[in-house]
Amino acid sequence: MSSYVNSPSPHTGDFSFGDGRDRRFAYSLQFSGVNSAYVLDSVSGYAKDTRDEFCNTSFTRLILRGLRSRNKYMRRLFVLISLNVAYSTVELCIGLLSGQVGLISDAFHLTFGCGLLTFSLFAMIISRERPDHVYTYGYGRLEVLASFTNAVFLLFMSFSLAVEALHAFIQDESEHKHYLILSAVSNLLVNLIGVWFFRNYARINLVYRSAEDLNHHAICLHVLADSIRSAGLILALWLLSLGVENAEVICLGLVSVTVFMVIMPLFKAAGSVLLQMAPSDIHVSAFNKCLRQMCSHRDIIEVSQTRFWELTPGHVVGSISLKLKKGADEKHILQYVHGLYHDLGVQDLTHLLVQKITRKLHDQYSSIASMNSRGNTVILEDEFEKSMPTVPKNCARVHKIMYTTVAAEAYQFLKEARESPDCFREFYQPNVSRCKLALTNLPSDVYDTLWDVILVDGPRGDSVDSPGRMTSIYTAGSLARRGNGSHVIVHDIDRMIERWFSWEFLCENNLVSSKGRFWHFYIPPPANKSKSFCI
Numbered sequence: 001m002s003s004y005v006n007s008p009s010p011h012t013g014d015f016s017f018g019d020g021r022d023r024r025f026a027y028s029l030q031f032s033g034v035n036s037a038y039v040l041d042s043v044s045g046y047a048k049d050t051r052d053e054f055c056n057t058s059f060t061r062l063i064l065r066g067l068r069s070r071n072k073y074m075r076r077l078f079v080l081i082s083l084n085v086a087y088s089t090v091e092l093c094i095g096l097l098s099g100q101v102g103l104i105s106d107a108f109h110l111t112f113g114c115g116l117l118t119f120s121l122f123a124m125i126i127s128r129e130r131p132d133h134v135y136t137y138g139y140g141r142l143e144v145l146a147s148f149t150n151a152v153f154l155l156f157m158s159f160s161l162a163v164e165a166l167h168a169f170i171q172d173e174s175e176h177k178h179y180l181i182l183s184a185v186s187n188l189l190v191n192l193i194g195v196w197f198f199r200n201y202a203r204i205n206l207v208y209r210s211a212e213d214l215n216h217h218a219i220c221l222h223v224l225a226d227s228i229r230s231a232g233l234i235l236a237l238w239l240l241s242l243g244v245e246n247a248e249v250i251c252l253g254l255v256s257v258t259v260f261m262v263i264m265p266l267f268k269a270a271g272s273v274l275l276q277m278a279p280s281d282i283h284v285s286a287f288n289k290c291l292r293q294m295c296s297h298r299d300i301i302e303v304s305q306t307r308f309w310e311l312t313p314g315h316v317v318g319s320i321s322l323k324l325k326k327g328a329d330e331k332h333i334l335q336y337v338h339g340l341y342h343d344l345g346v347q348d349l350t351h352l353l354v355q356k357i358t359r360k361l362h363d364q365y366s367s368i369a370s371m372n373s374r375g376n377t378v379i380l381e382d383e384f385e386k387s388m389p390t391v392p393k394n395c396a397r398v399h400k401i402m403y404t405t406v407a408a409e410a411y412q413f414l415k416e417a418r419e420s421p422d423c424f425r426e427f428y429q430p431n432v433s434r435c436k437l438a439l440t441n442l443p444s445d446v447y448d449t450l451w452d453v454i455l456v457d458g459p460r461g462d463s464v465d466s467p468g469r470m471t472s473i474y475t476a477g478s479l480a481r482r483g484n485g486s487h488v489i490v491h492d493i494d495r496m497i498e499r500w501f502s503w504e505f506l507c508e509n510n511l512v513s514s515k516g517r518f519w520h521f522y523i524p525p526p527a528n529k530s531k532s533f534c535i
Contacts, residue, residue: 076197077121083190084114120146140312143211147218148270154225158259165252181237188230194223205265208313225259276309279316290340299328304462319350382459399443403459407468410497430478437474450483457491468497477505480523488521507534
């Protein structure tokens with residue numbers, strides 16, 4: 001619905017829906033303009049004292065508790081960490097006594113790696129704790145964070161090896177680091193033990209079914225990358241002993257590239273989960289099919305704000321906002337929607353069900369017109385059949401309008417508008433414009449009136465197949481520039497299309513205020529017939 005009023009009136013209000021804490025099964029019902037929120041918690045048996053238990057439990061006790069859990073990977077990782085700590089301690093002592101800087105540097109590298117492996121062990125233990133009232137989904141994401149941390153460390157190691165190879169090439173050092181041959185062989189043997197411990201995950205690309213798989217894969221790639229580094233150093237020292245020139249440069253460069261290629265899939269997988277990207281194993285066409293099925297339900301009026309992401313690998317979470325008809329059975333609709341997405345592999349859904357306001361649309365029109373009793377009000381409605389066929393009062397007129405655009409083509413419309421002179425040559429007269437964004441089928445009184453206030457609240461733009469508000473915002477910007485100064489209010493600016501086109505055709509420097517999901521622009525009268533919207 002788009003409203004045009006030729007008498008400005010201030011409007012304030014709080015459009016917030018409360019706090020943004022994530023709940024599992026939560027919905028709010030709206031009856032006759034009054035909001036009431038109800039929270040249904042589907043998780044029973046929360047571990048209420050988990051946080052206090054963590055505060056009162058030492059790190060050593062947590063490790064011992066994990067080792068007593070009879071998890072073989074925890075025990076293997078603890079043995080691997082112990083071997084690396086013992087080896088790095090011996091290497092550091094020998095380096096300090098002999099004054100070999102290379103041994104000391106390698107010992108610190110191993111110590112830092114042991115810290116990351118210890119963090120992975122800690123994540124493996126804590127992730128098995130039950131959800132509490134703070135972490136309602138549990139602690140599984142800690143393993144994802146540990147995997148991402150390991151991946152970042154290994155990428156840094158790859159970069160440092162490349163820098164070391166470049167330094168060796170510039171310095172042309174052909175006889176050095178022979179004392180590291182014993183250290184490299186020992187380190188390789190220790191890391192090969194770790195590779196053997198996690199041999200089931202010794203692959204570059206792996207299908208992750210849980211956060212545990214991601215963490216185990218990160219540990220395996222960590223020790224594998226260290227093994228490649230040690231093997232490359234051994235090969236370089238052997239080739240140097242044979243008199244091969246630039247052997248260290250070649251070997252370190254190859255090791256750097258190999259480590260980078262091995263780690264990048266893990267980095268992308270862990271990063272996509274932390275950034276809450278859409279699940280890659282569920283095709284977008286499957287989500288669109290579910291969306292169409294929901295929209296075809298007789299009790300669902302509107303579906304919006306559909307968002308899906310992976311909480312942990314293999315655990316998909318979704319959020320949906322639904323607008324229902326008056327008297328709809330919420331429980332039945334919840335079961336219906338859950339059944340649709342459960343078949344796709346979505347484990348948890350957060351619903352925001354908004355009951356349809358019982359007041360008829362024509363009553364809303366009269367209320368809008370009553371605020372402008374001394375002026376003219378024109379309302380453009382694309383869903384005209386929802387209103388009752390009554391004669392509007394207070395000089396308000398309701399016109400039906402058809403939109404031919406699709407929100408999925410918003411970027412293409414914006415790109416063509418920037419390149420087409422038709423969108424700027426006659427933008428003061430949208431009724432004769434040849435720009436694709438101009439609404440040329442509006443009633444004549446819309447074009448002939450110099451409007452004081454223009455409200456853009458339609459058409460729908462909550463899904464890719466909805467009309468979108470590209471043409472509404474463009475036409476509002478054109479009509480506003482014909483008068484002696486007009487106020488333009490845009491609703492739902494939390495969506496990308498509304499933001500893009502408002503910045504482009506209403507101009508950021510004309511933004512007066514913003515509140516909730518509303519932006520208020522004041523379009524001043526043009527000083528001259530400019531050929532651009534934003535000067």
